[in-house]
Amino acid sequence: MGSSVMEELRKFVAPEFIFGLEARRLAGRYARKLGGSRVLVISDPGVAAAGWTEDVVANLEAEGLLVTRFCGVSPNPRDTEVTTGARLFREAACDLIVAVGGGSVMDCAKGIGIVAANGGSILDFEGVDRVPAPMAPLICIPTTGGTSADVSQFAIITNTQERVKIAIISKAVVPDVALIDPTTLLTMDAYLTACTGMDAMVHAIEAYVSNAHSPITDLHALEAIRLVSTHLRASAEAPADLELRTHIMLASLQAGLAFSNASLGSVHAMAHSLGGYMDLAHGECNALLLPHVMDYNFAMTPERFRRIGGAMGCDLRGLNDRESRSRLMTHVMALRKDCGIDDGLSQRGVRSSDLYRLASKAIEDPCNATNPRLPSREDLLALYSEAM
């Protein structure tokens, strides 16, 4: 499979984004510019408790916009929440959406936008390029460093009936504006910091080894890996350090730009299945599965993994592929553990009897399409077992 610009066309999609301290304060101005008058602000109870939701609402209202709040988004947003939000959007005759929160909130906001514009159920739009009509303008204000939903063309929603996450991949869900404000990260606790940081790391690594990577995505991916590796430990230990937070936020943005265009791999395929079944944090799932999938993929593109190692500050000089693979695994595991993400799936309630089901769901995930090594269901089953 070709990965060079000599062999294939390459595209790079990114929304308009503003990165920097207090960027969130531009929400009202942008909402006005985008033609909004009645805004649906989507958030979750955690973010609301931290005060970010009302902070943004006040900013919108100061611009004379009418605000309707929907703060009922749970971690791993559900199809039912999308339905509720879309009904609220229509009832309040909204014309613009502002998402204030992490990946769950932003994905849910995308789902609400799709259903509000197209009708039906969010599950109707599963897959790639399945969204016919564009949605109302969407402004994303991320409050976690890692998900990158604020710049991506992805939305992941839980099908509550099947207990599985579905992926919606479409240019239609790329937000109109992302206001990326590192200040918002100050309210995250250490564990959430670790999970989201590891999420950004996984995004970057999977994008870098993706069979759809490109020179542009490579740049962002390697820089993201470097930033997370350098600052995540310190940031998890000193959550109030705004400079560290800014590094992690920038890492998340760069990882997002990379994976949104190069796509991901089997870590995400498996994490979607796992998260949908166990209702675990996405970043946590990714962190738990990452070393095993890297190990599985290493042989397909050892040069790229060596460069990843380089970016992580893991010295692989003079080591052969087998030794390098082993050293890299150890390095990643150590980073994970240092950030507080320890143990395996079994400690998180996953039983051996669940694994077949998880693998069966994971093999259906479109993220497998860009994994450097095309997995079979059995491969995924084996990888889940290793992660136990």
Added chain:
Amino acid sequence: MTERRDWTRMRESIIGLGTDSSRRTYYPELLARVAELEEARTSLRRSEENLRTLFDSLHDAVILHDWEGRVLEANEAMLAMYGVTRETFRDYTIADYSADAGPASPVAHHLRALRDRILNDEPQVFAWRARRPLQPGSDFDVEVSLRKVRWYDQELMVSVVRDISERKRLEAMLNQSQKLDSLGQLAGGVAHDTNNMLGVIIGYADLLLERTAEQPGLRRDLEQIRKAALHSADLNRQLLAFARKQTIQPTAVDLNTLVEATQKLLRRLIGEQHALVWKPATTLWRVWADPSQLDQVLTNLVVNARDAIEPAGTITLETANILVDEAAAQFLPDAEPGEYAVLRVTDTGHGIPPDIQARIFEPFFTTKALGRGTGLGLAMVYGIVRQNRGFLTVTSAEGVGSTFSIHLPRHLGAECADAAGPAAELRGGPETILLVEDEAALLETGCRLLEGAGYRVTATPDPLEALRLVEEGLSPDLLATDLVMPGLDGQQVYQHLRRLRPGLRVLFLSGYAAGTLDLESLAASGSGFLQKPFSRATLLQKVRELLDS
């Protein structure tokens, strides 16, 4: 391998190279939607135009107004009906468009009452008096249907106003016609019975006068009785004229000739202080009418005109030909479409107030001072014109004057020879006369008048008895018979007897002809007619005339 191919396509889509992966423009959809909206707007506008056309095509006025009476919308019929324009109709309120029913019940009060009723959601239909705000004094009768509507989210009332002044006018016209007809019937009936009695009075007075030639005192008294009876008979004649029960002898008449012949008399009637202007039409259709009746009509109208223009003024007599078509006939009381010769009498007098115009043709209705008029003049004019199949119109404006127009249908047939013979000498004779009259008193009067003149008279009140007498051998030279009798009428008696005695002459007597007598055929067969009540002289003269013919 199939699994592999699927992953390939998915990869291409994810990295944005799929056929549906590119950002697309929604501009065509937008344009289509705009076109759709534009089309909807056009169709809406057309629909609005169509409804507007319907709205403006309504004959009834439609007015949208609020509870305070402010007018928001109206159709073309409303503008025409109320004499306002599209620019000005909103300047007036419903109160301005309504006539006060009187100082005690102003429009506002009525509107408040209506509002309470409308609030119950029932549509209301009621009669109303409307006003043209720019034309004082032109109030008109309307029928209004009022209901509550929603109009641009506002609760309004919609009034549908129908101008019923025409309907009311036609109703009034018909009422007036019917009233005059029934008055005529009543007057005719009374006059008929009174006539018989007057015949008796005059007859006996004449007999007594014959026998009291040497008693001047008694004679003077008798003369008074006779004069009073004759005066009553004259009033009766006028009543009968009004009732169209006068026996008429119509001929072809040229109204120009008729007016010219009476001009001298008319000038004397109206006196020196008034001018009489005569404007004859150069060519005038002839009419079929009784000339003596027309004289009465003309005299009456001129006298009325004179009385209207005290102290001085002008009376204009005028003739013209007029064609009355179907449409015009609708607006003229009693008129039938056709060709008419018109005689107009116009004065420059005080005019007739509108409220009494409708009553001027009623018998005994008079505005003249007590003793100056009987109230029968115009009633007689009306009856005569109607009896001659014509109609009359009156236009009058107070302070300006009045015009009475007599319309008589054009006559196209031949002229009837005028047979006005010299006055015959009063004499009797030895001939036999069969007198049939169901009214006993009158039978006896007639019998005595005729016997007094020397005739041999066989009298009977029973028509059948009359037939029997002749069958049994009675051979009368003249049959004098009442026209209207129980059993056989006068004409039937005559027809029976003529078969037995072909040379028999006949004199019909009647209070009124009532259309039972064909006067033209009567004239041809050498028979005669005498209107009751008659004096001794007219009876004897007529009898002699017939026996000698």
